[in-house]
Amino acid sequence: VRQEWLDYNHHLTDAGYAIVLSEAHELLLERLGLSAEYRTSHSASMFTVATHIRYLAECSEGQTLTAATMLVEADRKRLRLHSELFADGALAATGECLYVHVDTSLGRSVPLPEDRQAAVDGMRKAHAGLPRPAHLGLGVGVRP
Amino acid sequence: VTDRVTTPYEGREPAPWDPSAEIEAPLRLHSTPVLTEWLDYNGHMSESCYLLAFGDSADAFFRFLGIDEAYRAAGQSLYTSQTHLHHWKEAAGGDRLDLTLQVLDHDRRRLHIFHEMRHDETGNLLASAEQLLVHVDMAAGRSTDLPDHLYERIAAIQRAHSVLARPEVVGRPMGIRR
Numbered sequence: 313v314r315q316e317w318l319d320y321n322h323h324l325t326d327a328g329y330a331i332v333l334s335e336a337h338e339l340l341l342e343r344l345g346l347s348a349e350y351r352t353s354h355s356a357s358m359f360t361v362a363t364h365i366r367y368l369a370e371c372s373e374g375q376t377l378t379a380a381t382m383l384v385e386a387d388r389k390r391l392r393l394h395s396e397l398f399a400d401g402a403l404a405a406t407g408e409c410l411y412v413h414v415d416t417s418l419g420r421s422v423p424l425p426e427d428r429q430a431a432v433d434g435m436r437k438a439h440a441g442l443p444r445p446a447h448l449g450l451g452v453g454v455r456p
Numbered sequence: 457v458t459d460r461v462t463t464p465y466e467g468r469e470p471a472p473w474d475p476s477a478e479i480e481a482p483l484r485l486h487s488t489p490v491l492t493e494w495l496d497y498n499g500h501m502s503e504s505c506y507l508l509a510f511g512d513s514a515d516a517f518f519r520f521l522g523i524d525e526a527y528r529a530a531g532q533s534l535y536t537s538q539t540h541l542h543h544w545k546e547a548a549g550g551d552r553l554d555l556t557l558q559v560l561d562h563d564r565r566r567l568h569i570f571h572e573m574r575h576d577e578t579g580n581l582l583a584s585a586e587q588l589l590v591h592v593d594m595a596a597g598r599s600t601d602l603p604d605h606l607y608e609r610i611a612a613i614q615r616a617h618s619v620l621a622r623p624e625v626v627g628r629p630m631g632i633r634r
Contacts, residue, residue, distance in 0.1 A: 318460040320525070321594075325461045326536050327507035334503050360503055364540040364630055390632050408630055451627035452540045452586045453568060 313375045313399070324371035329397065330363065333407040336379030337393050344431045346413075346424075356422070358391065358411040366447065369404040376400055383439045384448060386432050388423040389413045394448060406445065461508070463515040464488070470519040473609055479616035482556040485516035487576065490551045501547040507539065510571045510585045513555040517569075521609050531594055532603075534567065538588040542625055545575075545582045552576040559614045560626060564601045565591045567610060570623050586626055 317328035341347045341358055351357045371377065377397055384392040390412050397405040415422040424432065447454075464486075486509075494505035518524070518534060527533070547553060554576045561568040567589040573582045593600040602610070 315459050316461070320460075320462075320466065321528070321533070322460070326511050326539065327461070327504045330504040330507045330541075360543055362540065362542050362630055363503070364538070366538050367536050385632055387632055387634070392630065392632060410630055410632070449629040449631045451629050452538045453588050454627070454629075 313371050313373050313377060315373055318373055321370075322373065326365075326367070328371075329365055329367065329405050329407070332377050332379065332397060333363070333365065333395055333405075333409070334360075336381050336395050336397075337409055337411075340381050340383070340393060341411075344435065345428055350428075351416075354425070355417045356413060356415050359414045361390075361410040361412050364408045364452070366406045367404075368406070369399065369402060371399040371404050377404070382442050383432070383435045384408070384444075386436055388429065389421050391432065394445060396445075406447065408448065463512045465512070465515050465519055467525065468519060470522050470524050473522055473605075475612070479613055481617045481620050482558040482572070483517060483520065483613070484554065484556055485520055486513035486555045488512065488553050488555075490547050490549055490553060492549065495549050499549055501551075503543075506541060506543070506547075506573065506583050506585070509553060509555065509573060510539075510541075510583075510587075513557055513571055514569075514587070514589075517557050521606055523606070528594075532600065533592055533594055534589045535592045536587055537566075537590045540586045540625075540628075540630075542584045543582075544584070545580055547573075547575070547582050553582065558620055558623075559610065559617050560586075560622065562607075562610045562614055564607065565599045567591075570626060572623075584623065584625060586623075 313324050317324055319325035346358050377399055379395045379397050381393055381395040384394050392410050394408045396403055412421045413424050488509055490501050494501050496502045554574050556572045558570045560570055569587050571585040590599045591602045
C-alpha cells in the first residue's frame with residue numbers, strides 16, 4: 313500500500329483498490345497474451361466494461377496486497393475475472409470485472425484470434441474446479 | 457505535490473443546511489477537466505481515475521450534507537461498501553466532465569447512490585457508478601446509525617430525487633449475456 317494511495321484517513325483510498333485490481337488483472341491478461349505487447353502487435357485491446365468492488369476492510373500504508381484471480385467465464389469476445397485482494401493475508405476486498413475484446417482500428421468488438429482463444433479456453437478449464445464465490449454476479453447491496 | 461490522495465474540496469467548510477432550499481434532482485456538485493496525470497499510454501483516462509472523479513463528487517456531496525473534516529474528527533464517517541462502475545465511452549485529455557449524483561435509497565445507516573459522468577459539451581454518458589455507503593463509527597470499526605440531522609437531510613434529498621427515473625443499470629448483475 314503506497315503512500316500516494318492513502319486518503320485523508322491514512323487508509324487506502326477507494327480508487328487505490330481499483331488500481332491494484334487492474335494491475336492484477338493486467339498480469340492475468342499478460343498470461344493470456346492479451347497485454348501491452350498484444351495491443352501493439354494486433355491493434356486490439358481488452359476494454360473494461362464494468363467493475364464491481366466490495367470493500368471489506370481498511371488497508372494501511374506498508375501493508376502488502378496480494379491478489380488471487382480467477383477466470384469466471386468467457387466467450388469469443390468477452391472475459392470475466394474475479395479477484396480476492398488480501399492485505400497481509402486477510403481478505404480486504406473483492407473485485408469483479410467484465411472485459412470485451414476491441415479492435416482499436418475498427419473501434420468495435422471482435423472475436424479473439426484463435427491462439428488467444430485457445431489460451432483462454434485452457435485457463436477456463438484449469439479454473440473450472442475452483443470454488444465460486446457466493447457473491448459472483450450479484451448486484452450492489454444484494455447479500456449472498 | 458501532496459503525499460496522498462486529496463480531493464478538490466478538502467478543508468472546505470460546508471454551507472449551512474437550508475431546509476427551505478429547493479434540492480436539485482439530480483445533484484450537480486462536481487465538474488472537472490480530465491487531468492494529464494489521469495491519462496494512460498493511449499491518451500485515454502485510466503480506469504481507476506474514474507473512481508477518483510466519482511470520489512470527488514461524493515466528497516462534494518458529503519460536504520453538501522454536512523460531513524467534513526470536523527465531523528470525521530469527531531469519530532464518524534461514511535465508508536464505501538460497494539461500487540459498481542460501468543464504462544460507456546472513453547474520456548480523453550482536454551475533455552471536461554460533469555458529474556451528477558442521485559440518492560436512490562437509504563435507511564438509518566446505509567445510503568444507496570448513483571453517479572453519472574457526462575462529457576460537458578456533447579452530454580454523452582461516459583461512465584456511471586452505483587455505490588452503497590455505510591455510516592461508520594471509526595474507533596469501533598463498525599456501522600452505526602446516522603445522527604438525526606443527517607438522516608433527515610438524506611431523506612429530504614431522496615424525496616426530491618423520487619421524481620427521477622431509476623437508472624436501468626441499477627442492481628444489474630455482472631455477467632456475459634447471451
